[in-house]
Amino acid sequence: MKSKMEISFISIAIFFTLILFLAVGSLFIIPSFQGFIDSILSEEMIGAFKLTVYTAAISSVLVMLVAIPTAYSLSRYSFPLKTIIKSILDLPMAFPEIVLGLALLMLFGNNVLGGFLEKFGIQIVFTVTGIIVAQFFVAFPFAVRILYSTFNYIDTRYEFVSRSLGYSEFETFYSVTLPLSKDGIFASGVVTIARCIGAFIAVLFLAGGTYMKTETLPITLYLNLSFGNFDMALSAGIVLVIISFIAIAVLEKYGKEKAL
Amino acid sequence: MIRLFLDIKDLSVDLEEFHLQNINLQIEEGDYQVLIGPTGSGKSVLLETIAGFYKPYHGKILLEGKNITSLNPEDRGISIVYQDYVLFPHMNVFENIAYGLKKKNNGNESSLESSVYEMAEKLKIDHLLKRDTRTLSGGEMQRTAIARSLIVEPKLLLMDEPFSAVDVNTHAHLTTLIKNVIEEYQTTCIHVTHDFNDVYNLAERVAVMKDGKILQQGTLHDVFSRPSDNFVAKFVGVHNVFQGEIIGHDKSILKIKINHDIIIHSSDVFEHYSSKKTDVMVAIRPESIIFSNEPFISSVRNQLKGVVRDMFEVGHTVWIEVQVGDVTFRGVLTPNSCESLGIKIGKEIYLSFKSLNVNLMEYHNDDYST
Known part of the structure; x- marks a missing residue:
């Protein structure tokens, strides 16, 4: 027989999960089917989808390329300011994305780094590059956090043994550490892609959210909601939800493989 | 070289x-x-x-x-x-x-x-x-x-x-x-x-x-x-470690007094010994101690009479603690030997060990324990 506590806790879990499910499910109920088809085939939606995939692909690859050595160095090496660097990397996870967006705008605007980059013809603010930069900084701390835990979890003695068998530090990293971290790298990659695709406020601040120019799927949702175009807004929401479901399904599959 | x-x-x-x-x-x-x-x-x-x-x-x-x-x-x-x-x-x-x-x-x-x-x-x-x-x-x-x-x-x-x-x-x-x-x-x-x-x-x-x-x-x-100090002695299973004093020598055999009235002999070389009285730590492995019901004449230099205070089995051996004056010696026997000697708690028994098996270590203040 189930205890009172067990029944109460399970009831809470079921009730709130059901509400969340209904909220997500309601996205699929409200628009008319024709309206949904028209919306997803519209030039704006296709453009936003392409831009989202394009920018998220680039930013995700960049995030992983930078996050792997960052997380590894935090996990394995001792160096000055390590604790401070770790805290700074954790900050964006704690404060709202709107603050990150504002901070990036201040950095890449004309005042600080932006002015310097502009001398070399690199424009960040209100450009597609700005979308990639915003997505990068939204996802980067999450990727580092997952990879940091992954590397910490791997016994350093695997690396010791490899080196004692003649492999250099980098060869060991490549042939032992990376293969042993593949689950964590994969999970981190999935989260990174999801964060990059879903990045909204930081993208809006840095890239401007200009119609058909710097318009990613979350921006499409926002712009069309502002104009009262519910079919487009909800369709953009549905596309984002589908992408998220795919990401979760892949993650689930990875989880099952790991359990085996 | x-x-x-x-x-x-x-x-x-x-x-x-x-x-x-x-x-x-x-x-x-x-x-x-x-x-x-x-x-x-x-x-x-x-x-x-x-x-x-x-x-x-x-x-x-x-x-x-x-x-x-x-x-x-x-x-x-x-x-x-x-x-x-x-x-x-x-x-x-x-x-x-x-x-x-x-x-x-x-x-x-x-x-x-x-x-x-x-x-x-x-x-x-x-x-x-x-x-x-x-x-x-x-x-x-x-x-x-x-x-x-x-x-x-x-x-x-x-x-x-x-x-x-x-x-x-x-x-x-x-x-x-x-x-x-x-x-x-x-x-x-x-x-x-x-x-x-x-x-x-x-x-x-x-x-x-x-x-x-x-x-x-x-x-x-x-x-x-020949453990070098008390810790090593205990760690490698030398359970008999005592503080003593070298009080003299007979050719190469040193005479050591432990606990006021027990005199034992050691043929160990102790470089810190001069003709003066010298503090020393004494170590005897439990396996080196021979038990007997009567004293016997042999080349064994050390023979002490004591009373069995405790005995307990460890694996296939029996550990025996014998009180000699205020000092407890620990020895080890097989259960068969124990039985044939009729060893039990309270029984008087003789301990014998060669001077060769009495190892001497430098005395340190914090080393003392029996």
Whole structure:
């Protein structure tokens, strides 16, 4: 027989999960089917989808390329300011994305780094590059956090043994550490892609959210909601939800493989 | 002059929470050196420092006369085997064994397969080569780990409690197997263990560590029969350690008074002794004590009468505590001997031990205990 506590806790879990499910499910109920088809085939939606995939692909690859050595160095090496660097990397996870967006705008605007980059013809603010930069900084701390835990979890003695068998530090990293971290790298990659695709406020601040120019799927949702175009807004929401479901399904599959 | 194979000089390592201090260790080629000491004494850190995973801030390590202190681990030719195997889980048995050899052969795979097979055959794991390492038993995993280390023909093999995670039967079998393979390859070894059976079965030389220092090193006989201090004595099973005073000598035999009224004789050489009275620590191994119901005439210099205070079984032996004056001596017998002598608590009994078996150690104030 189930205890009172067990029944109460399970009831809470079921009730709130059901509400969340209904909220997500309601996205699929409200628009008319024709309206949904028209919306997803519209030039704006296709453009936003392409831009989202394009920018998220680039930013995700960049995030992983930078996050792997960052997380590894935090996990394995001792160096000055390590604790401070770790805290700074954790900050964006704690404060709202709107603050990150504002901070990036201040950095890449004309005042600080932006002015310097502009001398070399690199424009960040209100450009597609700005979308990639915003997505990068939204996802980067999450990727580092997952990879940091992954590397910490791997016994350093695997690396010791490899080196004692003649492999250099980098060869060991490549042939032992990376293969042993593949689950964590994969999970981190999935989260990174999801964060990059879903990045909204930081993208809006840095890239401007200009119609058909710097318009990613979350921006499409926002712009069309502002104009009262519910079919487009909800369709953009549905596309984002589908992408998220795919990401979760892949993650689930990875989880099952790991359990085996 | 014999050139040392491994010569560690004044080695000190700082790992913040742990320090190795002024380690000196000398090993000749082909030696089987065993490191013993309580948990946390620094045995594993010493192995990993020799392998190059930790950088010492003082001292040096010479291997075959070459200073390897600042060499990277991969350039030292030193392999390491851990207690919990540390087999690469993303590789099968074959790939694990072949891992180091592949690098050593520089990608040349022609002889790789036959070498792996040959090594696996020696360690009796040739039927497991295609197996996932996670499906192996403890003994099979350890044999794979040792094969992986030996196949690269290291100059020095380091083993950190290699048999402590396997069951008793496997342990005995593995000890013999590994001993034979290591002898065949003439590999110089340093083996960390807590198991005295390993020490008796494998060690040619023993070093005792405590708190990041080597307290004593020498042959198995030296360390176990002539411990250098009270800690080593207790650690290697010398349960009779007393504070005493050298009160005279008769030729080479020293006369020692322990606890006011007990006089015993030792033929040990004690360099700190002059003609004056000298404080000393006395150590007698329990196995050296002979029990008898009557005094007997023999060459044995020490014969004491006492009363059995306690007796308890440990494995296949019976430990007997005998009170002589205020001093308790501990000896060990088989249950059969115990029975035939009719030993029981409260019985009067004679203890005899040779002066040769009374070892003397320098007296330290904090060493005193009976």
